[in-house]
Amino acid sequence: MTARPGNAHQARLLKLLRDGGPNSRAQLGDQVDLSRSKLAVEVDRLLETGLVVADGLAASRGGRRSHNIRLNPELRFLGVDIGATSVDVAVTNAELETLGHLNQPMDVREGPVAVFEQVLAMAAKLRASGLAEGFDGAGIGVPGPVRFPEGIPVAPPIMPGWDGFPVREALSQELGCPVMVDNDVNLMAMGEQHAGVARTVADFLCVKIGTGIGCGIVVGGEVYRGTTGSAGDIGHIQAVPDGRPCACGNRGCLEAHFSGAALARDATEAARQGLSAELASRLETDGGLTAVDVAAAAAAGDATALDLIREGGNRTGQVIAGLVSFFNPGLVVIGGGVTGLGHTLLAAIRTQVYRQSLPLATGNLPIVLGELGPTAGVIGAARLISDHLFSPA
Numbered sequence: 001m002t003a004r005p006g007n008a009h010q011a012r013l014l015k016l017l018r019d020g021g022p023n024s025r026a027q028l029g030d031q032v033d034l035s036r037s038k039l040a041v042e043v044d045r046l047l048e049t050g051l052v053v054a055d056g057l058a059a060s061r062g063g064r065r066s067h068n069i070r071l072n073p074e075l076r077f078l079g080v081d082i083g084a085t086s087v088d089v090a091v092t093n094a095e096l097e098t099l100g101h102l103n104q105p106m107d108v109r110e111g112p113v114a115v116f117e118q119v120l121a122m123a124a125k126l127r128a129s130g131l132a133e134g135f136d137g138a139g140i141g142v143p144g145p146v147r148f149p150e151g152i153p154v155a156p157p158i159m160p161g162w163d164g165f166p167v168r169e170a171l172s173q174e175l176g177c178p179v180m181v182d183n184d185v186n187l188m189a190m191g192e193q194h195a196g197v198a199r200t201v202a203d204f205l206c207v208k209i210g211t212g213i214g215c216g217i218v219v220g221g222e223v224y225r226g227t228t229g230s231a232g233d234i235g236h237i238q239a240v241p242d243g244r245p246c247a248c249g250n251r252g253c254l255e256a257h258f259s260g261a262a263l264a265r266d267a268t269e270a271a272r273q274g275l276s277a278e279l280a281s282r283l284e285t286d287g288g289l290t291a292v293d294v295a296a297a298a299a300a301g302d303a304t305a306l307d308l309i310r311e312g313g314n315r316t317g318q319v320i321a322g323l324v325s326f327f328n329p330g331l332v333v334i335g336g337g338v339t340g341l342g343h344t345l346l347a348a349i350r351t352q353v354y355r356q357s358l359p360l361a362t363g364n365l366p367i368v369l370g371e372l373g374p375t376a377g378v379i380g381a382a383r384l385i386s387d388h389l390f391s392p393a
Contacts, residue, residue, distance in 0.1 A: 055068040076092070076135050089126065106118055137385035138179045182384055187381050191375065191378070192370050195379055197331070201331045202219075204329045205320070234254065244256040291338050330365070333370050342369075
């Protein structure tokens with residue numbers, strides 16, 4: 001993909017076609033502030049670039065029938081969502097429909113070279129399956145702060161060896177296409193905004209609870225990243241005064257007391273102390289415990305597992321309550337691997353937020369689980385690169 005929109009009007013038309021699918025010139029005209037003749041000029045210019053193609057006649061609205069247009073169906077975007085312990089890679093079309101999706105375990109601590117060898121192998125596998133001859137652009141999510149203009153991770157606490165690595169430049173050379181890089185929770189927020197539970201909300205928070213904890217902040221429909229890219233790093237807000245040591249160097253951080261890693265540690269300790277026969281049995285069988293084991297034990301009615309989830313949900317809810325009072329969002333979305341803990345976790349978070357934040361902020365505030373699960377990040381990654389490519393150069 002070499003063409004880019006020539007002006008803001010063309011960019012607006014491309015994003016309308018991305019988000020709404022094929023549409024007629026007349027219907028597009030209802031959504032943009034352009035005269036009929038100016039709209040015709042801009043659409044014809046987009047047709048000349050090959051970014052859009054004709055798509056048959058539209059339904060009659062009386063008089064001469066309009067032609068449908070759509071984004072070029074041959075455009076392909078690569079979405080990559082790198083987590084702490086796994087990586088998701090997907091191919092989408094220009095309308096961000098997922099055409100193929102792979103997930104593999106992976107340890108981000110192995111460093112960028114090893115991780116990107118795996119990412120490129122997964123992308124090659126998707127390409128070899130016939131889903132794409134090549135990629136017109138790629139979006140990459142990483143589990144740490146990113147200096148967004150350069151696409152470079154900055155001092156990520158759980159990503160040793162990644163600080164300052166030129167992710168965007170390196171992958172752009174390997175893939176032969178433009179690449180954009182962002183924090184993984186920002187991409188989860190963008191995915192839920194595009195195709196999930198946040199489709200109709202302009203101001204919301206998206207909290208990802210996995211190996212770490214982060215928060216995507218969407219203001220007026222746009223992700224807010226902060227001055228240096230570290231906005232939303234709520235896992236390092238103190239939740240327990242003088243509490244456990246955290247990977248960031250401080251003590252008592254939320255992430256140190258409730259995250260996938262913290263929950264696994266607490267569950268293992270409870271099993272060894274004889275507080276839960278269910279967790280002890282799983283520990284003996286598997287040699288280790290994860291958040292998935294805690295979820296399964298809770299589903300079986302294990303009181304200790306339920307207590308661990310409620311305690312973590314209460315601490316997370318306390319932090320989110322402060323965010324709600326400060327930001328006054330229209331929605332809070334809870335996502336990430338630990339959401340397998342389900343409604344026990346959600347109920348604890350809701351209780352704390354509704355109890356601690358002012359009624360004016362919470363009176364009509366939904367706090368819900370994300371709809372898209374592991375695909376939110378890769379859809380958000382595809383959205384990120386399409387936002388870039390569908391903007392004037």
